[in-house]
Amino acid sequence: MSRLSVVLPAYNEELMVGKTCRVLHEVLAEAGISYELVVVDDGSKDKTWEEITKAGEKDGNVLGVHFSRNFGKEAAVYAGMAQATGDVVAVMDCDLQHPPETLISMYHLWEQGWEVIEGVKKSRGTESLLHKESAGFFYGIMSKATGVNMQNASDFKMMDRKAVNSILSMPERNMFFRATSSWVGFKTTYVEFEVRDREAGQSKWSTWSLIKYAFTNIVAFTTAPLQFVTVVGGACFGCSLILIIYSLVQFFAGRAVEGYTTTLIVLLLIGSAIMLSLGIIGYYIAKIYEEVKRRPRYIISQILRGKEDVYQEVNHDRSH
Secondary structure, three states, rough: OOOOEEEEOOOOOOOOHHHHHHHHHHHHHOOOOEEEEEEEOOOOOOOOOHHHHHHHHHHOOEEEEOOOOOHHHHHHEEEEEEHHOOOOOEEEOOOOOOOOHHHHHHHHHHHOOEEEEEEEEEEOOOOOOOHHHHHHHHHHHHHHHHOOOOOOOOEEEEEEEEHHHHHOOOOOOOOOOHHHHHHOOOEEEEEEEOOOOOOOHHHOHHHHHOOOOOOOHHHOOHHHHHHHHHHHHHHHHHHHHHHHHHHHHHHHHOOOOOOHHHHHHHHHHHHHHHHHHHHHHHHHHHHHHHHHOOOOOOOOEEEEEEEEEEEHEEEEEEEO
16 A cells, blocks of 8 residues: 655644644544654754654654754755655645645545645735745746746645655755755646644744745755846946946037046946845855765754654665
8 A cells, every 4th residue: 555754844843743743643544545744853942852752652653853953944854755755755834834634635646647746825825915025026036947837836745756766866955845846847736725824833934034045045946146147247237338428428528527426326336236246156156165065964863753763773774
């Protein structure tokens, strides 16, 4: 019988992780789907790991993965997929904003032969106008980079083992899962879902953290910002050329341009463009530096399957 692995990255989710495991058990067991829940504690500062341990004691299908520190959501997703043993793997948030019932529809589509089932938001819920507009701009860039429409995209998706192995085989350290799962291709379909309100706890994403997350992933997945540097340079050159022609016309007409204001504007314009360009290029260099060091994406300190500590067993299997 085919087995479904559900990867649940968790960071400071002590109020929700236990309920999420319980609800998923009820939904999947009722549907007669063989499953495992791979819950990855991304270095939480609260009692998330204790709650995962309790969930494992109640349900032997829970595999808890504990990071040595916080490595970020992308690393948690990657670690969960690496530890998953199912024939098909789903990734969803740990706060039940992704409806568990949608997993059943996704699973049936996989049984019909679809290899990647993308969860697409019907709407962006109660997000602020700034958040919605920023997300629209970000996914517009990512859609152009991947050639796949990523508007209203999410981390909620289900993938065949072939797609999961393809993602795991990629060597880069900085990976954007939401775009990479589309980039690998395979036979893809879509399922719409309504984003639910968070039942407990608070979102870990502030506006500033979302901006940093977006820029990091744009740099990790596309060279669009470098093309922006070229566009800015071309625009500055065009403005300078127009100003030069205007100044020469004024000079030969006997009406010399007053120098201070014009010079100041030109210097500020060019200086700002140069500093912006250097900042973008420097960010790419920093990411190249991180890649060439070849440090691991994450470090696991403990793995529990149900009540059993399987850290040594899992690592022994992975090394052979």
